Amino acid sequence: xxxxxxxxxLTRLRHNTRLARQCHGGSLLxxxxxxxxGHGASACARALVDLVEGFAVSxxxxxxxLREAGITQPILLLEGGFGPDELPLIRHRHLTPVIHTxxxxxxxxxxxxxxxxxxxxxxxxxxxRLGFSPESIAHWVRRFQHQxxxxxxxxxxxxxxxxxxxxxxxxxxxVFRKAISGLSVSTSLANSGALLGYPEAQGDWARPGxxxxxxxxxxxxxxxxxxxxxxxxxxxxxxTERWISHxxxxxxxxxxxxxxxxxxxxxPCGYGDGYPRNAPQGTPxxxxxxxxxxxxxxxxxxxxxxxTDAPEVQPGSTVELWGDNPNVGDxxxxxxxxxxxxxxxxxxxxxxxxxx
Numbered sequence: 001x002x003x004x005x006x007x008x009x010l011t012r013l014r015h016n017t018r019l020a021r022q023c024h025g026g027s028l029l030x031x032x033x034x035x036x037x038g039h040g041a042s043a044c045a046r047a048l049v050d051l052v053e054g055f056a057v058s059x060x061x062x063x064x065x066l067r068e069a070g071i072t073q074p075i076l077l078l079e080g081g082f083g084p085d086e087l088p089l090i091r092h093r094h095l096t097p098v099i100h101t102x103x104x105x106x107x108x109x110x111x112x113x114x115x116x117x118x119x120x121x122x123x124x125x126x127x128x129r130l131g132f133s134p135e136s137i138a139h140w141v142r143r144f145q146h147q148x149x150x151x152x153x154x155x156x157x158x159x160x161x162x163x164x165x166x167x168x169x170x171x172x173x174x175v176f177r178k179a180i181s182g183l184s185v186s187t188s189l190a191n192s193g194a195l196l197g198y199p200e201a202q203g204d205w206a207r208p209g210x211x212x213x214x215x216x217x218x219x220x221x222x223x224x225x226x227x228x229x230x231x232x233x234x235x236x237x238x239x240t241e242r243w244i245s246h247x248x249x250x251x252x253x254x255x256x257x258x259x260x261x262x263x264x265x266x267x268p269c270g271y272g273d274g275y276p277r278n279a280p281q282g283t284p285x286x287x288x289x290x291x292x293x294x295x296x297x298x299x300x301x302x303x304x305x306x307x308t309d310a311p312e313v314q315p316g317s318t319v320e321l322w323g324d325n326p327n328v329g330d331x332x333x334x335x336x337x338x339x340x341x342x343x344x345x346x347x348x349x350x351x352x353x354x355x356x
Contacts, residue, residue: 003237004269004349007323008039010047011356012214012229017051019226020208023195029076029188031209032066033058038274038343039213039232040351042069047355048212049073056207060086063095076120079130080104091115098122098155100130105140109147118151119144120188123179125156125172134179141183153186153205161193161201162217169198193217196225215339220329232343233323236269238287238315241307250304251296256281264295265307267319272300274346275321276335279303283334286320287313 020028030052036044045055045066054074057063059082063075080097081087084107090097099105100122108116121140124131132140141152156176160168173189180187187203192211194201197218210217214230242264250256250264267285271277275298283294285305290313296304307313322328322342332339 002268003239004273005235006038006346006349006351007233007235007354008043008351009229009231009233009354009356010043011354012231013039013044013047013212014051016212016214016228016231017048017208019228020192020195020206020211021051023199023226024190024202024206024208026202027053027205029054029056029074029205029207030212031056031078031191031207033062033078033209034344035062035347037210037213037340038346040353041065042071043351043353044212045069045071053205056209060089060093060095064089064093067093067095074117081107096120099140100132102132105143109143116148116150118153119148120153120155123154123156123176125158125176125179127157127159129157131156134175137179138183141180141185145184151186152184153188154180154183155188155203155205155207158189158191158194158201161191161198163193164197164218164222169194169201173201191217210340213343215329215343217340219333219338220327221333230323230327232328232346234269234274234321234328234346234349235323236267236319236321238307238313238317238319239266239268239302240315241265249296252299253297255297256295256304260308262295263307265292265305265313267303267305267321268301269319269321269349270299270301270303273349274342275303276331276337276342278335279331280334283331284326286325287317291325 030048032041032045032055035041056076075095077097098120122131123137188205189201189203190206192208214228244258244262248258269275277298284291290310292305292310295306322331329339332342
């Protein structure tokens with residue numbers, strides 16, 4: 001069997017979730033959209049049922065997956081419903097859609113799905129993707145309060161929470177607070193970035209996502225803001241090796257040219273497994289206790305490393321492409337992307353779950 005696997009440490013997932021609780025103090029919705037950022041939504045949700053008040057996913061399909069996995073807690077659909085045909089399923093599965101457009105609101109107010117446990121309304125505080133305008137949010141809150149006497153949560157999402165600039169969220173927070181002034185509602189504001197760096201943005205419900213999986217949204221180039229532990233590691237083995245002479249090339253396009261007799265190790269992991277194709281020459285790869293450099297172009301199923309100075313490494317040696325070291329955040333930065341993208345793309349390799 002192909003030796004490339006994704007290892008998920010559920011003990012670390014719970015550790016990071018407890019840190020999110022310490023940062024916030026209020027109710028938590030664990031964000032497990034996009035298959036829990038590549039970690040496996042059902043397995044991660046089951047590991048967190050005693051630590052969070054509910055879960056957040058992107059859409060109906062993801063919500064149904066959690067219900068079929070036995071999750072009974074509230075599940076929030078962050079994008080809401082995409083059409084009236086979804087509403088009976090949302091009702092049947094006891095899911096909670098976020099309402100962020102007038103047509104979604106009118107469908108619910110029209111009685112298609114009247115028995116909601118709570119109503120979540122999204123307000124646009126500056127992201128300008130989804131949500132009611134600040135000027136109209138009070139109108140929609142009052143309409144729902146008149147027709148549906150259930151708890152109402154007004155939420156928003158920040159465009160600048162992933163950075164570390166002091167007071168970066170002040171404009172959005174000022175807009176939000178002014179818009180809901182005088183309304184009898186709960187609030188949901190803080191994602192992972194806000195939880196870690198902007199305590200002034202806390203509301204009644206927090207929505208930690210990336211930090212649950214051990215990563216800081218601001219990137220690994222900064223000092224850690226909490227003792228988060230990486231949950232995912234992408235591992236493989238050295239498949240085979242060969243020697244090439246000075247002046248010979250490795251891989252597609254001859255990207256690497258040997259400047260000395262070079263021992264090349266082949267690892268059966270590539271961009272088909274989520275490892276970035278544009279990883280630069282010299283990107284660190286850990287084999288046992290040794291760090292060796294990536295050489296040549298990453299292909300769909302394989303990549304190559306320089307083993308010349310690592311004589312102890314042999315075919316069958318265990319490889320860590322990302323995890324504790326190298327950190328996926330460092331790899332993402334070297335490739336000009338973000339950790340979110342890499343972990344979400346790690347789909348092909350089998351997932352193995354560890355619970356210490």
